[in-house]
Amino acid sequence: MDVFGDLRRMNKRQLYYQVLNFAMIVSSALMIWKGLIVITGSESPIVVVLSGSMEPAFHRGDLLFLTNFQEDPIRAGEIVVFKVEGRDIPIVHRVIKIHEKENGNIKFLTKGDNNEVDDRGLYKEGQNWLEKKDVVGRARGFLPYVGMVTIIMNDYPKFKYALLAVMGAYVLLKRES
Amino acid sequence: MDETLDAVAGSVWFSILDIKSDTEKGETKGSCKSGHEPLFSRVRHFQCLEQPAERKNVEDFTGPRERSDLGFVTFDVTADLQTIFDWNVKQLFLYLSAEYSTKNNALNQVVLWDKIILRGDSPKLLLKDMKSKYFFFDDGNGLKGNRNVTLTLSWNVVPNAGILPLVTGSGHVSVPFPDTYETAKSY
Numbered sequence: 001m002d003v004f005g006d007l008r009r010m011n012k013r014q015l016y017y018q019v020l021n022f023a024m025i026v027s028s029a030l031m032i033w034k035g036l037i038v039i040t041g042s043e044s045p046i047v048v049v050l051s052g053s054m055e056p057a058f059h060r061g062d063l064l065f066l067t068n069f070q071e072d073p074i075r076a077g078e079i080v081v082f083k084v085e086g087r088d089i090p091i092v093h094r095v096i097k098i099h100e101k102e103n104g105n106i107k108f109l110t111k112g113d114n115n116e117v118d119d120r121g122l123y124k125e126g127q128n129w130l131e132k133k134d135v136v137g138r139a140r141g142f143l144p145y146v147g148m149v150t151i152i153m154n155d156y157p158k159f160k161y162a163l164l165a166v167m168g169a170y171v172l173l174k175r176e177s
Numbered sequence: 178m179d180e181t182l183d184a185v186a187g188s189v190w191f192s193i194l195d196i197k198s199d200t201e202k203g204e205t206k207g208s209c210k211s212g213h214e215p216l217f218s219r220v221r222h223f224q225c226l227e228q229p230a231e232r233k234n235v236e237d238f239t240g241p242r243e244r245s246d247l248g249f250v251t252f253d254v255t256a257d258l259q260t261i262f263d264w265n266v267k268q269l270f271l272y273l274s275a276e277y278s279t280k281n282n283a284l285n286q287v288v289l290w291d292k293i294i295l296r297g298d299s300p301k302l303l304l305k306d307m308k309s310k311y312f313f314f315d316d317g318n319g320l321k322g323n324r325n326v327t328l329t330l331s332w333n334v335v336p337n338a339g340i341l342p343l344v345t346g347s348g349h350v351s352v353p354f355p356d357t358y359e360t361a362k363s364y
Contacts, residue, residue: 056268056295057335076274076286077331077343099316102283141340
């Protein structure tokens, strides 16, 4: 593939065209992601399972699709993704206890299927219950293995850069004839 | 009188950690029917009998530091889940939950017991004299004299890929709790 020959032959206009093409692809991807955030009501509509605490249902690397509609009441047995105050990492576990007041205020307790004990040890110091505001979303759908790519990219950043470089090169050098 | 009961019940706290069979009760108060009624639409046969629920009032050391009611329920589960398993079902997460209202909270749901059934496991369940896996603590003292505690069997279908539905079986059983606390027992 005479890539460098091609590069020399490209004039400025074609280069700008390629760059714009690239920008369009990136923007479309971002728009789709933002659109998903709006439709599902969740700040993170697609998450990757990071730990084995929900095995054998979900394994590390599985992909979960979330919704977070405020009208959906939180009920025992549901799988929720929540963030502990002050920590970034979302946790996927099951609701095992709820206590809801008449005005809708709810406090609930979670536990991983594969864990012996409930999640009180994971919550903030002194925190015994989770509230609606801690919830990132409810797990509605699931795809196995697909999220492994994200985990690999996180664990091996060199792989991530290599992938990005290859994708960038492909898009920039692709010529529509 | 209540305080004395509480104090006595409190002293029994540590013995709760190794619960033996609590079967010396008074009359049966459970309102479960003993016939073979198909109570669940997709589970062909669910029958539940339980000994009368008892209740203690103790400190929950794993949670908020207040005295709350602690309920004890024993139950049987008979179920045939064959019809739920299809080509896309990887496992079922079966759970028994108690739902009730109290003065403190309009709605309470507590999962008492759960079981994972993988594709390939026997879909017929015949479990007797099961104790709740998890402590049935109320948020307060709402179990005392509560006649309307309902037990339902539900399950979460985990597919090989796709939607994760949560289904509740169509039958339910009412478990009335007595008006008094259980005091010192033979442990």
